[in-house]
Each structure stands twice: as structure tokens, then as C-alpha cells.
Amino acid sequence: xxxxxxxxxxxxxxxxxxxxxxxxxxxxxxxxxxxxxxxxxxxxxxxxxxxxxxxxxxxxxxxxxxxxxxxxxxxxxxxxxxxxxxxxxxxxxxxxxxxxxxxxxxxxxxxxxxxxxxxxxxxxxxxxxxxxxxxxxxxxxxxxxxxxxxxxxxxxxxxxxxxxxxxxxxxxxxxxxxxxxxxxxxxxxxxxxxxxxxxxxxxxxxxxxxxxxxxxxxxxxxxxxxxxxxxxxxxxxxxxxxxxxxxxxxxxxxxxxxxxxxxxxxxxxxxxxxxxxxxxxxxxxxxxxxxxxxxxxxxxxxxxxxxxxxxxxxxxxxxxxxxxxxxxxxxxxxxxxxxxxxxxxxxxxxxxxxxxxxxxxxxxxxxxxxxxxxxxxxxxxxxxxxx
Numbered sequence: 001x002x003x004x005x006x007x008x009x010x011x012x013x014x015x016x017x018x019x020x021x022x023x024x025x026x027x028x029x030x031x032x033x034x035x036x037x038x039x040x041x042x043x044x045x046x047x048x049x050x051x052x053x054x055x056x057x058x059x060x061x062x063x064x065x066x067x068x069x070x071x072x073x074x075x076x077x078x079x080x081x082x083x084x085x086x087x088x089x090x091x092x093x094x095x096x097x098x099x100x101x102x103x104x105x106x107x108x109x110x111x112x113x114x115x116x117x118x119x120x121x122x123x124x125x126x127x128x129x130x131x132x133x134x135x136x137x138x139x140x141x142x143x144x145x146x147x148x149x150x151x152x153x154x155x156x157x158x159x160x161x162x163x164x165x166x167x168x169x170x171x172x173x174x175x176x177x178x179x180x181x182x183x184x185x186x187x188x189x190x191x192x193x194x195x196x197x198x199x200x201x202x203x204x205x206x207x208x209x210x211x212x213x214x215x216x217x218x219x220x221x222x223x224x225x226x227x228x229x230x231x232x233x234x235x236x237x238x239x240x241x242x243x244x245x246x247x248x249x250x251x252x253x254x255x256x257x258x259x260x261x262x263x264x265x266x267x268x269x270x271x272x273x274x275x276x277x278x279x280x281x282x283x284x285x286x287x288x289x290x291x292x293x294x295x296x297x298x299x300x301x302x303x304x305x306x307x308x309x310x311x312x313x314x315x316x317x318x319x320x321x322x323x324x325x326x327x328x329x330x331x332x333x334x335x336x337x338x339x340x341x342x343x344x345x346x347x348x349x350x351x352x353x354x355x356x357x358x359x360x361x362x363x364x365x366x367x368x369x370x371x372x373x374x375x376x377x378x379x380x381x382x383x384x385x386x387x
Contacts, residue, residue: 003127006047007031008038008064009080010056014108018051018080021115035059035067047075048128054081054091061091069098074178076101078118082108099178129169131187134180138192142168145200146366149375150218150337150359153351158379160216160248162339162359163201164366165193185222194225195234202242202249204369209245213376218250220282226253226268227261235272246276250301254282262296269298280337285325294332302329306340309360313345326353 005027007018015031022029030044034056038044045068054061061079068075077100079088088105095102103118129137137143147161167175184190198219205217225231239246251272269279280301281294285308294302304325311318322338329336338350341360350358367375 002026002028003049004047005029005049005051006044006075007051008033008056008061009051009053010034011053014053014080014111017111018115021112022049022051022119025116025119035063038064038067042071045071045073045075050075050077051080052077054079054083054087062094065091065095065098065100068100072178072182074099074101074182076103078103079105080108080111081105129167129172129175129180129183131183131189133169134167134183134187134189134193137167137169138189138196142170143193143196143200144168144368145197145204146368147204147217147372148359148366149364149372150216150357151363153338153347153355153358158215158376159357160218160250161372162218162252162366163197163204163220165197165220190222190224191228194221195238198235199238199242202238202244205245205248206243209243209248214248216248216250216278218252218280220252220254222254223265226265231268232271236275239275249276250278250280252280252282252301252303253297253299262293266297273298273300285321299334301335301337302332303337303339304355306360309338309340309346309350310342312349313343319349322350323353326350326355330354 003026005022007015007022007029009015009018009031010033015033019029019031027049030047032038032041032044036059050068052061052064056064061081065077077095079091079102081088083091085105092102092105106114106118144166145163146166147163149158150160150162151157152159165177165181167180169175181190184193198221201217201219205215208215208217273279278300279298280303281299282303283305284294284302285305302325304322308318308322308325312322326336335357336355337357337359338346338355339359341347341350341358341362343362346360347358347362364375
């Protein structure tokens with residue numbers, strides 16, 4: 001199937017030229033003129049390659065990058081503009097900081113003669129994985145978990161870890177979730193993928209338990225999981241097979257937008273809590289997590305999104321929101337967890353505010369199970385292991 005490309009430019013002539021050139025390189029091409037058009041037609045964003053103009057009238061290419069980032073879309077982006085090299089360099093740096101594959105900057109006057117030079121290396125890269133690839137990965141045991149330590153911020157002790165899915169693809173190497181979670185969502189593979197994650201996490205927690213390490217393992221679950229047929233029966237069977245202690249399992253609900261029936265969701269979540277699991281609202285403060293759901297569903301933990309934590313040193317609004325979430329958690333009797341802590345200053349601010357738990361690269365990155373075990377043993381030289 002030909003790859004998809006999107007041209008975002010408010011100049012019709014540039015749109016037509018870009019479409020013609022990309023079609024010659026076997027792309028399916030769609031075009032958009034503004035941020036508003038993309039908001040009205042989200043289907044346009046199903047593209048592996050984006051040609052992006054920086055000057056788009058009322059909005060800019062930077063606004064487009066923010067929008068793509070908010071949607072958690074990943075694409076390769078080539079800037080096409082009449083701006084200066086300095087402005088383009090700033091935009092490319094902004095795109096890279098958000099995790100986009102920035103192909104570079106092509107001034108519009110050179111579009112006709114130089115586009116091929118940017119596309120050839122890109123065309124030779126491996127294609128994005130397909131639904132069949134992901135389905136095969138789930139069947140063939142190509143998935144594994146990395147574990148990011150969670151720390152009691154006040155005491156400095158490790159209390160558990162968040163399980164983060166990885167895909168060891170035979171051709172592409174190790175793929176992070178951003179590379180395949182959207183595919184799983186679009187391909188109706190999130191439920192089998194989630195069951196595999198739960199199975200692996202249960203096995204690991206049981207191993208740590210056998211070693212005498214009472215570590216809580218946090219597992220991300222999508223809203224669709226709650227509504228899956230037979231969810232409690234399958235969950236019980238996996239728990240029984242692994243020997244896991246469910247009191248040391250936290251289930252993090254990652255997308256409360258999908259919780260259409262709060263009554264049924266409460267029934268399932270209450271049943272999971274009765275089995276001993278803790279329940280967390282993930283990425284609170286972003287997306288669709290609502291106070292109504294926080295009020296009606298039986299959560300025990302509130303995770304503050306990294307987008308706020310990353311800014312608390314320099315942005316008073318981000319700091320105010322973070323402090324408010326921590327205060328809200330205290331008032332509701334919920335454990336607050338900060339994710340994405342990257343500096344000592346962020347750590348200190350959160351401790352002073354009374355945030356209970358944190359995770360992030362300042363303490364430790366996500367680690368394979370073997371690396372996590374080694375990290376734990378190394379820490380045991382200076383701090384006791386949880387038992």
C-alpha cells in the first residue's frame with residue numbers, strides 16, 4: 001500500500017506542486033490550508049510524511065506541531081517555507097523536542113529541484129509496522145516490558161515500578177509505544193495487547209515477590225479494557241496462573257474519554273479494587289480525564305501528567321496547576337504521583353508541595369527486568385530493599 005503524505009500550506013500553488021511531486025514518488029497525498037481545517041478533518045492526519053509551511057496566516061507551523069503533539073501523533077516532517085534559516089532551525093528544534101522525526105528545511109523556491117534529495121533516504125527506511133506485524137508480535141512473544149522505578153519522594157525509597165511495553169521487532173529493533181499503540185487502537189488490537197502486558201507484569205511481580213521484594217507494579221489499561229467481555233474472569237485466571245499478589249498491582253486508566261457508561265465502569269473497577277488492586281487516573285490534567293469521573297469512579301491514585309511537571313520550574317501556571325492537583329489529591333484521600341521528573345529542582349518542589357510518589361529520568365529511566373534487578377541490588381548498598 002502506498003504511503004500517505006500530507007501537505008500543510010495556505011498557498012494553493014505550493015499545494016498543487018507538492019502534491020504532483022509526492023505523487024511521482026508514489027505517495028497518496030492530501031492537503032490542508034490551516035489548523036482549523038485539520039481540526040475539522042482529523043482523517044487528514046493519517047500520514048507518514050508531512051510537508052509543513054511555517055507561515056499559515058492566523059496560525060503558524062509551530063501551532064501545527066503543538067496540535068500533532070497533543071494528539072500524540074508521530075510523523076516525519078519536512079519544513080517548507082520562505083522563512084529564514086534561523087527561524088527554520090528554531091522550528092526544527094521545537095519539533096525534535098516533541099519527538100518528531102524532522103527531515104530538515106527546504107525553502108519553497110527549491111521545492112521543485114531539491115525535494116527528491118529529502119525523500120530518497122526517507123523512502124529507504126523501513127515501513128511502519130502493519131496490523132499483521134503487531135498481531136504476530138503479540139502471538140510470537142516479541143513484546144517485553146521495561147520498568148521505571150516509582151519513588152517515595154519524601155523518604156527516597158523505591159516502592160514499585162510502572163510497566164512500559166516495548167516491541168522487539170526482528171527487522172526494526174526495539175520499538176517504543178508511540179510507534180505502535182496508535183496502530184493497536186486503530187486495528188482493534190488494544191485488548192489482546194493489554195492482556196499480554198498484564199500477563200507479563202503479573203509474572204514479573206510474582207518473581208519479585210518470590211525474591212522478597214514487595215514492589216507495586218503499575219499497569220496501563222485503556223478504557224476499552226473495562227468494557228471487554230469476560231474481563232474479570234480472564235483477569236482472575238491470569239492472576240491465579242502467575243501467583244501474583246494483587247495488593248501489589250496498580251491499574252492505571254489511560255483514557256477516561258472511552259468510559260461511556262460510568263455505572264458499568266464503576267462495577268468493574270470496584271470488583272478489581274475488591275480483589276486488592278489499586279486504581280489510578282493516568283495523565284490527570286490533560287485530555288479527557290474529568291472531575292465527574294474522578295468523583296464517581298473508585299480511584300486510589302492520581303498521576304500528574306509530565307507536561308506540567310516539566311514546566312514547574314519556569315512556568316507559574318504549570319506550577320499552580322500542579323500544586324492544585326496535589327491539593328485535590330490530598331483532599332480526596334488519593335495518593336498523588338508525579339511522572340516525568342527530570343531535575344533536582346522539580347523533585348524538591350514536589351517534595352515541598354507534599355506529592356507522595358514520583359518517577360522520571362532524574363531517578364531512573366525505564367529499565368529491562370534484568371537491568372532493574374541490578375539497579376535494585378546496587379541501591380541496596382545504600383538503602384534497604386522493600387520487603
